[in-house]
Amino acid sequence: MMARGWRRGWLFLGLVCSALASVQAADRASLQRGERMFMADCAACHSLKYLRYSRLQQDLDLSPEEVRRDLQRFGAKAEGPVISPMTPRIAGYAFGKLPPDLSLETAVRGPGWVRRYLGGFYLDPSAPQGWNNAVLQNAAMPDPFWRLQGIRANDGHGRPGGLLVPGQVAPRAFAGQLDDLVAFLSYAATPDVIQRRVLGPWVLAFLALFTALAWALKRVVWKDVKGSRGAT
Amino acid sequence: MSGPDRQPSWLESRLPSLGQAWRKHVSEYYAPRNFNIWYYFGSLALLALVNQLVTGLFLAMNYQPSAQGAFDSVQYIMRDVPWGWLIRYMHAVGASLLFVVIFLHMFRGLMYGSYQRPRELVWLLGMLLFAALMAEAFMGYVLPWGNMSFWGAKVIISLFGTVPVVGDRLVQWIMGDFLPADATLNRFFALHVIGLPLAILVLVGLHVLALHDVGSNNPDGIEIKDGPRGHSMDPARPADGIPFHPYYTSKDLVGAGVFLWIGAWIVFFAPTMGGWFLEPDNFLPANPMLTPEHIAPVWYFTPFYAILRMIPSLFGSALWGTLVMAASILLLFALPWIDAGTIRSIRYRGRGFRWALALFVLAFLGLGLVGAGLVAKWLAVLAPAVDAGFWELLLGRVLTLMYFGYFLFLGLYTRLGWERPCKPLPERVR
Numbered sequence: 001m002m003a004r005g006w007r008r009g010w011l012f013l014g015l016v017c018s019a020l021a022s023v024q025a026a027d028r029a030s031l032q033r034g035e036r037m038f039m040a041d042c043a044a045c046h047s048l049k050y051l052r053y054s055r056l057q058q059d060l061d062l063s064p065e066e067v068r069r070d071l072q073r074f075g076a077k078a079e080g081p082v083i084s085p086m087t088p089r090i091a092g093y094a095f096g097k098l099p100p101d102l103s104l105e106t107a108v109r110g111p112g113w114v115r116r117y118l119g120g121f122y123l124d125p126s127a128p129q130g131w132n133n134a135v136l137q138n139a140a141m142p143d144p145f146w147r148l149q150g151i152r153a154n155d156g157h158g159r160p161g162g163l164l165v166p167g168q169v170a171p172r173a174f175a176g177q178l179d180d181l182v183a184f185l186s187y188a189a190t191p192d193v194i195q196r197r198v199l200g201p202w203v204l205a206f207l208a209l210f211t212a213l214a215w216a217l218k219r220v221v222w223k224d225v226k227g228s229r230g231a232t
Numbered sequence: 233m234s235g236p237d238r239q240p241s242w243l244e245s246r247l248p249s250l251g252q253a254w255r256k257h258v259s260e261y262y263a264p265r266n267f268n269i270w271y272y273f274g275s276l277a278l279l280a281l282v283n284q285l286v287t288g289l290f291l292a293m294n295y296q297p298s299a300q301g302a303f304d305s306v307q308y309i310m311r312d313v314p315w316g317w318l319i320r321y322m323h324a325v326g327a328s329l330l331f332v333v334i335f336l337h338m339f340r341g342l343m344y345g346s347y348q349r350p351r352e353l354v355w356l357l358g359m360l361l362f363a364a365l366m367a368e369a370f371m372g373y374v375l376p377w378g379n380m381s382f383w384g385a386k387v388i389i390s391l392f393g394t395v396p397v398v399g400d401r402l403v404q405w406i407m408g409d410f411l412p413a414d415a416t417l418n419r420f421f422a423l424h425v426i427g428l429p430l431a432i433l434v435l436v437g438l439h440v441l442a443l444h445d446v447g448s449n450n451p452d453g454i455e456i457k458d459g460p461r462g463h464s465m466d467p468a469r470p471a472d473g474i475p476f477h478p479y480y481t482s483k484d485l486v487g488a489g490v491f492l493w494i495g496a497w498i499v500f501f502a503p504t505m506g507g508w509f510l511e512p513d514n515f516l517p518a519n520p521m522l523t524p525e526h527i528a529p530v531w532y533f534t535p536f537y538a539i540l541r542m543i544p545s546l547f548g549s550a551l552w553g554t555l556v557m558a559a560s561i562l563l564l565f566a567l568p569w570i571d572a573g574t575i576r577s578i579r580y581r582g583r584g585f586r587w588a589l590a591l592f593v594l595a596f597l598g599l600g601l602v603g604a605g606l607v608a609k610w611l612a613v614l615a616p617a618v619d620a621g622f623w624e625l626l627l628g629r630v631l632t633l634m635y636f637g638y639f640l641f642l643g644l645y646t647r648l649g650w651e652r653p654c655k656p657l658p659e660r661v662r
C-alpha cells in the first residue's frame with residue numbers, strides 16, 4: 001500500500017514538473033522567436049539600453065552563433081547592452097527625432113498597448129512618413145511590418161481598413177509573430193520574470209510548510225488556554 | 233532550567249537588564265487571552281518594518297542619489313545586481329503591505345476603543361508613527377526618479393506653497409531649487425535612509441513601552457486587571473491574561489507565515505500589482521517637460537489626496553484644501569478626546585456607533601477610489617453622457633462630509649447621552 005502511494009506521489013510530481021517544463025519551453029521558444037524578430041526588424045533604430053547581450057543569451061538559451069551574428073551586425077560587445085546604430089543626426093533626417101529606447105516600453109504602456117500599436121498602422125498620404133497609426137495618431141514611425149502584414153487603407157475613422165497590398169504572411173500567422181515580439185519586449189522590460197517564475201512556486205511551498213508547522217506549534221502551546229481550539 | 237535558585241549565567245550577571253527587559257516585555261507580559269484576528273497586525277507591522285530596513289540597507293548599497301544616476305541605478309539593481317530584483321520588489325511591495333497592515337491595525341483601534349483612557353498615549357505615539365511613515369513613504373517614492381516621482385514630489389511639495397506670505401519661499405527651501413532636482417533628491421535620500429527611520433524606530437520603541445505600561449486592550453474592551461487573579465504560571469497575575477511568550481509569539485508566527493506567503497506571491501507573480509504598487513508612469517525617467525496624464529499618488533495616499541482635491545479655492549487662496557487634508561489626519565490624533573464614551577468595544581457600544589464606523593470606513597474607501605481617479609474613469613465608461621467631473625466632485629464632497637461627520641457624531645454621541653449599549657459589559661473576557 002505504502003509503496004504504491006509513494007509511487008503515485010512521484011508520478012504526480014513528475015507529471016506536474018514536466019507540464020511546467022513544457023510550458024516554460026514553449027515560453028522560451030516564443031521569446032527566442034521574438035528576439036530574432038526584434039533584432040531583424042527593430043534593433044536598427046531602437047535600443048534596449050538596459051539589456052545586455054550576455055544576459056539575453058543566458059536567459060533565452062540562445063546559441064553562441066545567434067548571439068555572434070547580432071553582435072557582428074551591430075558592432076556590439078557581448079557584455080554590452082543592445083544599442084542601435086541609429087545616430088541622432090540620421091534619425092533627425094529620417095523621422096524628426098531619435099526613436100525611443102524600448103527597454104521599459106511594455107512596463108510604461110502595457111503589452112496590450114504595444115501590440116495594438118504595432119497592428120494599428122494604415123496608409124496616410126498626408127502624414128510625413130506616409131503612415132499613420134490608430135493607437136498613436138501622427139506617430140513618427142512608419143509601419144515596420146508592412147511586408148508581413150500588408151498595407152491597409154484608412155477606414156475613414158483613423159483606423160486600418162481594407163487591404164491595399166496583401167502581406168507575405170497570413171493574418172493569423174502574423175498575429176502569432178506579434179505575440180512573440182511583445183512577449184520578448186515584456187521580458188526585456190522585466191528580465192527578472194524568468195527567475196521569478198522558476199523560484200516563486202518553491203518559495204510559496206516553503207512558506208506554506210512553515211505556516212503549517214507554526215500552526216501545529218501554536219496548537220500545542222495553546223492547549224491549556226481556556227476557550228482556545230485544541231484546549232483539553 | 234529557569235528555577236529561582238539557578239546560577240545566573242555569565243551574560244546575566246553582567247547585563248541583568250537584558251533578562252529583565254525580556255521578562256517585562258515578552259515572557260512575563262500578560263496579554264488578554266481573547267485576541268482575535270485583528271490583533272495580528274501589530275506584530276505584522278513590526279515584521280514589515282524590519283523587512284523595509286533590511287531590504288532598504290541593501291538597496292542603498294547600489295542606489296545612486298542623483299538626478300543623473302538614480303533612474304539608471306534602479307535598473308542596474310533590477311538587472312545587474314545579484315538578487316537585486318528580489319530585494320527591490322520586497323522593498324516596494326513591502327511598503328504597500330506595511331500600509332495595508334497599518335490601516336487594519338488602526339481600524340482595530342477604532343473598533344475596540346483601544347485609544348480610550350488609559351491608552352491615549354499609545355494611540356498618540358501610533359499616530360505620530362503613521363505621520364512619520366507617510367513622510368518616509370513619500371520620500372521613498374521620489375527616489376527612483378521616475379516621472380511620477382518627479383511630478384508627485386512637485387505636487388506634494390507645492391502644498392506648502394499655499395501657506396500665506398512665506399509659501400513660495402517655503403517650497404524653495406524644501407526643494408533646495410525651483411523644481412524638484414538634485415538637491416531635493418539628495419536630501420530626501422538622507423531623510424529616507426537615516427532621519428525618518430531613526431525617528432520611526434524610536435517611536436516604535438515608545439509605542440510598545442507605553443502599551444506595556446498600561447496593558448493591552450482586547451475585543452471585549454474590558455480590563456483583565458479588573459478580573460480575577462490566578463494564572464497557572466503565576467497566581468498574582470490576571471486569570472484572563474497569558475504571557476506573550478510562548479502564547480502570542482507562537483500565534484503571531486502563524487500570522488507571519490500567512491502574511492509572508494501573500495507577500496511572496498505578490499513579489500514573485502505580480503510585483504507591480506497591476507500598477508497599484510509600482511505605477512506604469514514611474515518606468516519613465518523624470519521629465520519636467522512631460523506632465524503625466526493623470527497625477528495620482530500611490531494607493532495609500534489616495535483618500536487624503538481626494539479630500540485635498542474636493543476643497544475649492546476661496547478668497548484667492550488654495551490653502552483651504554491643504555488645511556482640510558491636514559485636519560483629516562489631525563482629527564485622528566485627537567480621537568481619544570473626541571470620544572468621551574466609557575464603553576470601548578464595538579461589541580457593546582450600540583447601533584449608532586456601529587453605523588457610524590461602517591460609514592466612516594465606506595467614506596475612507598470611497599475617497600480612495602476618487603483619489604485614484606477610478607470614479608471619473610468608471611463614470612466615463614458607464615455613463616459617457618454625464619459630466620464625470622461634476623459627479624466625481626459631488627460624490628467626493630459627500631464622502632468628505634461623511635469622513636468628518638464621524639468625528640462630529642462620535643463627539644455628540646458620547647456627550648449627549650445618545651449611546652445605548654446593545655448589551656451589558658461582561659464580567660470577564662470571553
